[in-house]
Amino acid sequence: MRRTWQPGRVTTPIDDYALLADLHSAALVSRGGSIDWMCLPRFDSAAVFTSLLGTPEHGRWLIAPEGGTVIDRQYEDGTFVLRTRWRTPTGEAEVTEFMPAGDGRADLVREVTCVAGTVEIRSELILRLDYGATIPWAHRVGDALTAIAGPDQYVLRGPSLEAGDKRHVGRHELGAGETATWVLTWSNSWADLPVPLDIVGALDDTRRIWRTWDDAVVVDRRWADAVRRSLLVLRALTHADTGGIVAAPTTSLPEDPGGERNWDYRYCWLRDSALTLESLLAHGGADAAANWRDWLLRAIAGDPDDLQIMYGVGGERSLAEHTLDHLPGYLDSAPVRVGNGAVKQYQADVVGEVMIALAKLREAGVHEDDFSWPLQRAMLTYTIARMDEKDQGLWEMRGEPHYFTHSRVMMWAAFDRGVRAIDGHGLDGAREEWARFRDQLRAEILEHGVDPSTGAFRQTSGQSEVDASLLQIAQSGFVAYDDPLMLSTVEKIEHDLLRDGLVLRYRTASGKDGLAGSEHPFVACSFWLVEQYAMSGREADATALMDRLVGFTNDLGLLAEEYDASTNAQIGNFPQAFSHLALVRAADALTGRYQAPVTSTRSR
Incomplete structure (x- = not known):
């Protein structure tokens, strides 16, 4: 049996988390679709998502089908590419998540595909730099949402999210075969805006790097x-x-x-x-x-x-x-x-x-x-x-x-x-x-x-x-x-x-x-x-x-x-x-x- 910890508030059990990694840093994503811990660009960098040690207000990134239940999750063989299958009252979706390895960047990719019926995807992005202590200045540059504070810049590309109450939220309906993909990228705040990630190439390279080692x-x-x-x-x-x-x-x-x-x-x-x-x-x-x-x-x-x-x-x-x-x-x-x-x-x-x-x-x-x-x-x-x-x-x-x-x-x-x-x-x-x-x-x-x-x-x-x-x-x-x-x-x-x-x-x-x-x-x-x-x-x-x-x-x-x-x-x-x-x-x-x-x- 699983225990839901409740010392004044509900906290996700440790073994509900999955590890995402790029051989430079790591993130933890809960079974419920919330990234509650992530440090970029290194393992020991200050976290941008710190709700694992606090509340959602200390930073998290939730992506989940509305009313959905996880029916399966697993890594692709020999990798840390995570696939999570969701079922909702109206359809099914698969979420693919990974941190690209081997390209010298610091990215997190989250892709949702509707595989049956229709699904509504709920997103909530709460960026809090320096272990949840700092609310960054967020603004749009072209198709990118940027958030900057001190030496750090985070750039989100993907279906648009709406700003409000110091967070960004969105709801996106997908039909069978449709996909929505978000990429969050870290860079130095004084650097040029990072170019968009080649998602297909990054996924292929990431699989190859993990499997070459695993083989x-x-x-x-x-x-x-x-x-x-x-x-x-x-x-x-x-x-x-x-x-x-x-x-x-x-x-x-x-x-x-x-x-x-x-x-x-x-x-x-x-x-x-x-x-x-x-x-x-x-x-x-x-x-x-x-x-x-x-x-x-x-x-x-x-x-x-x-x-x-x-x-x-x-x-x-x-x-x-x-x-x-x-x-x-x-x-x-x-x-x-x-x-x-x-x-x-x-x-x-x-x-x-x-x-x-x-x-x-x-x-x-x-x-x-x-x-x-x-x-x-x-x-x-x-x-x-x-x-x-x-x-x-x-x-x-x-x-x-x-x-x-x-x-x-x-x-x-x-x-x-x-x-x-x-x-x-x-x-x-x-x-x-x-x-x-x-x-x-x-x-x-x-x-x-x-x-x-x-x-x-x-x-x-x-x-x-x-x-x-x-x-x-x-x-x-x-x-x-x-x-x-x-x-x-x-x-x-x-x-x-x-x-x-x-x-x-x-x-x-x-x-x-x-x-x-x-x-x-x-x-x-x-x-x-x-x-x-x-x-x-x-x-x-x-x-x-x-x-x-x-x-x-x-x-x-x-x-x-x-x-x-x-x-x-x-x-x-x-x-x-x-x-x-x-x-x-x-x-x-x-x-x-x-x-x-x-x-x-x-x-x-």
Whole structure:
């Protein structure tokens, strides 16, 4: 069943949205035909449609047949071209929507065709720039409606809309075979009016670009549709020019509806990007993975001491967090945030995840050059300098720093991959020093990162809590998936962190994250449990959980950050790269595509 959220006003459920993307930015269109979120020309640009985080007055674009009901919607195979079929009391219509890819423009195309009888199309365009804060100056230039404020200009071409009450509305009757098409284009306000889009050519080019990439992807038969769509989502969240991969195209969709756990995910986390690289490599995406490496090298180039956990789409370093107090937030979840304060955190695991990904890139035949390997050596120097420093952990705790076991394991992995690069690929570096730190960390983790009363890894030293990040320990190669330490850890996680059979990131009641409220199970963590089950001989459990999780995708195969099983609702930023890449890994573990890392010894 679907839940209609009603915290003072009706809000569209997250899984009612479809993603439109052009490899530079994205838009979300509801099942009811309203584009409630769109940032142009980049993922992290200020939104022009922001009703997702407020009301229609904060900007939206509605196109829907009057009195209509959606009877089907789907993407064209291998693309993000969306087709929605509507039925009304007098006829049927099909809406085709897409963001043209590959032409260097920033457009959104919405085309309505009456396929039977007659239909009346209702349109309402409310342009509100700067996240709904600014009403632009709108006027007509020839056949185009233009709206300008500050540096931004939006141009609408198509059947005429009437101005009134600071919006533009229209009703257009179509008979069978008739079509109405609107194109909204962004440009700089000081630039010439953009020329009209060649719609037919743009659609052909967009299909070709998506399908060329999709055709190169190799997937196994089991869960093939979910894996293929997930890989397409990862591609859609990748900026074609820079190679940066954003965690999600949205900001401030809450982890705790009505609460403060609302974050801006429109940036490129090194960790998320590294894990995405691994998934792409496993499915024939070596070119995309190499582009990510190039983005990484540019982003982190400079003094190793300045390494950040995340960057802007183009490698920008300044992502200062601030709130948009004019927006009430999705489900009245305030504050709405732009920027992300976690950019200033020290998260000790990040170098390890990057080193693991780059090691897999080497193993796939992508050679190091005189830039990439020295940068990896510099990252290891950075890690050495902070060996004794506590950190905020994988989950970006906003409380006090700790020695997180997962972070210490990933530091171990960083040195381990450095040693292996020298031993297996003939690269140069401080092998003996790296090996010494690797062995030192291993001894420390086994002494302080394990709870002697349970034989399980623990979240931080000196306490008994577990968190879901511990499921990544076997993924690093620190121990095998079936090592007694991992099996005990899984048992503890099953006891402490399962809610409705799904995995929480951690127990928020522990107070480590420094935030009020709680949250729902994190989708990626449950997929990690699938992987752990599959790789440790619990195939029946893995398959059952995998089938359930894949069933959480919406009708278009999209997943948010979290899931509320009690109401069958997706929660959090959407769609979420972390969820989709974890789906791919889990499927790979179950189908035999995933190769476990080599572990030299068991823990005991």
